[in-house]
Amino acid sequence: MIVAFTDLDDTLFQTRRKLPAGAAGLTPATVDRDGQPHSFCTPAQSALLAHFAASGVTVVPVTGRDPAAMARVTLPFTSWRVLDHGLTVLRPDGTADPGWREQVLAHLAELAEALAGCTEHVAALAAEHGCRLTRHRAHGAHFMTVLKHPQADAARLEALQLAWEALLEERAWAGLHIIANANNVSVLPRHLGKAEAVRYLREQHFPDAALTLALGDSLSDVPFMNACDLALTPPAGQLLRTVTAARLPQR
Structure with missing residues (x-):
């Protein structure tokens, strides 16, 4: 089994404001409170999700969104979900995991x-x-x-x-x-967030995963990304911008 733990906003989709002018081939990924398309996947992001689906990769959102904001995500997530910056873990049936809640x-x-x-x-x-x-x-x-x-x-x-x-x-x-x-x-x-929730899921529900992937765009995603085997990050994100700006000697 391969499990991909992924941040959502600015990793798998983003608002039009953050896309280049004239961006084409966009797929709606969220709606606003009025039910209108709000965030979109680029062709590359859609291709990644399609590849995960075709390969049988279990995709677990790891997001700061609360349950109401997560309900406005229209992508077909069917497995576990980590919400509220890690404070809420939802089972595949949508109910809160009692062990994590406690x-x-x-x-x-x-x-x-x-x-x-x-x-x-x-x-x-x-x-x-x-x-x-x-x-x-x-x-x-x-x-x-x-x-x-x-x-x-x-x-x-x-x-x-x-x-x-x-x-x-x-x-x-x-x-x-x-x-x-x-x-x-x-x-x-500090010690109760996305990283701890991901470790909890790995230990309690995915102990036999052969590979865990982490996807995130911001510095606050780094702890949960470090809790996985390999990490992916988009080029325009806060994380890679920070690394690019670093002027450290190579050793």
């Missing part, structure tokens, strides 16, 4: 005070910078706070990221960490 809730209980403190600390500053603050929940528990700027103002997001980083260092809240993408900054559990 582990998640126990860990979140230990982090509840620190996560609430981080959220309260930055709320006023977020409003001052025109950012929307959203508390995300999984299994009924607060697990992540996201700050998003409507125009993706990098300077304003950086100011909020630095405020959070300083607070985590000051309070020694090592159980939380920060991830930053193009238009948002988030604080969430």
Whole structure:
């Protein structure tokens, strides 16, 4: 058995805004809240998915999307799914895996005070910078706070990221960490995420897999990609841009 654990947004599909002007041969992959096509697979991405299907590769989405956002993905995923940045593992029948849910809730209980403190600390500053603050929940528990700027103002997001980083260092809240993408900054559990969920699935449900592949585009995907045998990443993603920009001596 071969299992491909894959990020979704900007790995298997992306919005039109992130595609070259005049891009052709696109296949709709998600819809918006009104049911209109929102994200699309390029011919190369569609070819990869078709190859996986024809070869009998089990494809497991590993995404930050919550169940509602995952329901708007129109690609035919039929196996396990990892949602909420790893906090939710869904079985093929769409129900939450009880073993993983139990582990998640126990860990979140230990982090509840620190996560609430981080959220309260930055709320006023977020409003001052025109950012929307959203508390995300999984299994009924607060697990992540996201700050998003409507125009993706990098300077304003950086100011909020630095405020959070300083607070985590000051309070020694090592159980939380920060991830930053193009238009948002988030604080969430450090040791409970995509990587841990992938390891859980490998150990509990795919122990006999001959090969595990990981697909991801961002730095926050690296931990779960390191939990697999081989990794694939798109050329325009944050991960490969960072590697390309590195000026390290070759040894």
